Amino acid sequence: MKLQHYLGGLEGLEQSIFEKRVFVQPWEERVFGIHVAMMALSNHLETMKAVPTQFKSFWSWGHLRKGAEGLNPFDYFTYRYYEKWLGGISEFFVESEYVASAELDSKTAAYLENPAIPLPQGGEAAIDNRVMEYLRVGDSPKCDVAIEPTFKVGDVVTVRNPLPVAHCKLPGYLRTKQGTVVEVYEGAYSYYFPTGDGVGDPMPIYNVKFDSHQIWGDLTEPQTWIYVQIFEAYLETQKL
């Protein structure tokens, strides 16, 4: 099992912090902006073809999440949210040879020495136009293909228990549990890349309702229902 996939329901934790700010350190918004730009400039987007950026890679939420899910699980819980982003994104740029590791280290040392050194200016305006257009248009995973859903509203389904993969869209606490289909979403939905456990190609997704007591028994609370939107590949007909 991969601990990152089994976060839901974990015992023994302290009180949650009701911190309402998005960024708790000023530097965090910079790495957020870099990630958005990478998604917007990703080579899987048709509209990217004519944009004069030197970024030539495929980058998506899936890639960012895969990095976080690939961490040593104990490290995963040591780093704060955007610390994981910074680590994963820096590593991607070094591994993809956009940036040399030594270059990044020496530039980091220079900014540690003098944080006031201004950022370089300039660049192709078409890059920024593309990034802003991505934010307004998005990257819908809904596909225009005719696929007949296997399940219908009211069906009792069992959640499959596939072996762990590098990046997974199935919350661990649901594995082997039974739920009821309460909505079949119109159309078919792809994922950025095949995850290796069935998700990737266009397929139906469902809203499945679970009784939290079926999952956690008395360790949950009265009158609590869980609704999860699940890719069809993770579901099978109820085993009798």
Next chain:
Amino acid sequence: MTEKIDRETYSAARVRALEALLIEKGIITGETVDKVIEFFERDMGPFNGAKIVAKAWNDPMFKQRLLDDTPSAIAEMNLPRGMAGAEGEHMKAVANTPEVHNLIVCTMCSCYPWPVLGLPPYWFKDPTFRARAIREPRKVLHEFGLDIPASTRVDVWDTSAQIRWFVLPERPTGTEGWTEEQLAAIVTPEAMQGAAKVVVSVV
């Protein structure tokens, strides 16, 4: 050397170094990151969701359309272009009532409906919240200052496929006759994720 450097100071220098190199190498421009941040401050934020909620409170027909077909209802409104843009491609609203309290969580990551709510706050991304809210939502909400009566059902929505959820909170009493603008001013992002109720602040 690094053991003497504060964790935040190091990350700040590291991200600035990365941004500088990406600009130098023509991957992004000197303005890209600023423009992204500005977009969420000015165009896409919880102020959009607040307007949607306010309209639903004052217009029962709109409310029904919002719950039946969220994207179409939102498209009726005069909001910035891009309400079906990044992380808003497939949104759905669920309504709180005296019988049902809805809470949104993303146990696997931090999926969030950007166009209506902006960017996810720290608490929503916090692994402790993500781990606990799905199993003991009442206890977590109590810690957040919200007590759900035992007679009210709690529906927890774990967004792990492609649908992004937000909550249509209950309209507080004492707001009868208010304009949409007045109502929008009291709707908080926390309430639109089910982590708080909308209250009329005592000034």
